[in-house]
Amino acid sequence: MTETTGVKLPIEVREILTILPHRYPLVMVDRVTELVPGERIAGHKCVAYNEPWFQGHFPAHPIMPGVLIIESMVQIGGLLAHASDPAPGPQPKVVLFLGIDKARFRRPVVPGDRLDLSATALQRRGPVWKLRGEARVDGNLCAEAEMLAQVADRSP
Template sequence: MLNTRQIMDIIPHRHPFLLVDRIEELKPGIRAVGVKAVTYDEPYFSGHFPDEPVMPGVLQIEACAQVGAVAILSLDENKGKTAYFGGISSARFKRKVVPGGDVLTMECEIIKRKGPVGVGKATAKVGDEIALTAELTFVIN
């Protein structure tokens, strides 16, 4: 398991844009599972939406991408590099993610890789319910 400090040693994201609290499973270059406790003090909830706070779908995707970045950047050959978005496909949102109890568990499995480009299959859940699925293309630089 990796804590926040260890995650920040691998990816360049920092508060308020670090969207992963901890990594619970890691197989470098293959897959990672991360967790985000969704709390009311997230800055985006003041405007999305004030009377019914919902974690924006794009931030759910970003959180999954950060988990995938931990997986791919944990390889020795990628240490010190950054994984950038190259594309998002087949994104589907299945349930709202809300503060005050939802814990988002995100899995990203690296399913393709050719040179600096790859694809991760991302799934995020709250409990046993799927919140989102997507394929995320990344470019390592």
């Protein structure tokens, strides 16, 4: 556990799967390495050549689709929102993606890259979060966006 937050790090993929509703092949966060509830989170996704989207995007020059880089940032932001507002009672919560603004792609992500993900809370109004996400490889910015997410009751 970190002394300042009481959160045990790293958070591995098995625990991430208990929080996110996503499953293979759309689990886009392998590990959480930093977490300050209500403020910021960091983690990563290891990009492997055998991921299914590389068969068609693009066979001779594999590049991770931009929409999946955005999805990675959304998922790490969802983990921040979830950790900042843990569900009391028996009903588990889910984080819903509401929107995206100011998305920009700066460089391609290719097999073998470790996609370093981060999200920072910009604003919170009740269950709705406005987050800024970044994706980097080797310290170089690959993508950035502002995202809206909501913590909601999970349907039975």
